[in-house]
Amino acid sequence: MSDQCSGGCDHIHTHTKHAPIDNHTCHCSVCKNVTGQDTTHVVFYNHGDVVADNEAGMNRQPFNANNPDGPLELCTCGTCGAPIMLDDKQHRIRVIVPNLMGYGDQIGAASYHAFYDPATGTPKPSDGRPVYAALRPDFVWPQSS
Known part of the structure; x- marks a missing residue:
């Protein structure tokens, strides 16, 4: 896997600058509600490691409708509505869902x-990968940038 990859849509392009800090299959109800998928491949990057070329062209809305003041915002293209990334208002992480965000x-x-x-x-998943009730036990949230 390359440390650099790109996604987005025809109007807003994103790219990563380094390898992800976390890469998991999410089973949470929020991801299910937002994506419509039974499980979602979710990839966390340090906040500065996902760059968008047209942030002003993104619409932002709360990621979790039940917690509208929470830290994550779903960023979508203001022109076509495509999901671009999740952005952390605390500037710790940016999140990519590869199959939905052009990656x-x-x-x-x-x-x-x-x-x-x-x-x-x-x-319970039986594909040989570890299964946790939260993020992996050794995951440490990065500091705000």
Whole structure:
């Protein structure tokens, strides 16, 4: 996997400057509600490591409708509505969902499952990757930039 890859849409282009700091398959209800997917491949980068060429052209809305004052904003193209990235208002991370944000298979596969909750009735993943109730135990949130 290259440390640099690119995505976005025809109106807003993004690229990464370094390797991700986290790469997981998310099972949380917020990702399910926003993406419509049963699970979502989610990749965290340090905030300064995802660059957009037209941030002024993005619309921003809360990522979690149940927590509109939360730190994450879903950034979409103001022209075509395509999802571009999740931006952290605290400037710690930027998040890419490769299959929805124009990155395709440029980013390697997720290394673990996050936010799995057996109470949902969904069978526990059995693909050999670790499964956690939250982010991986050794994940440390970066400092605000």
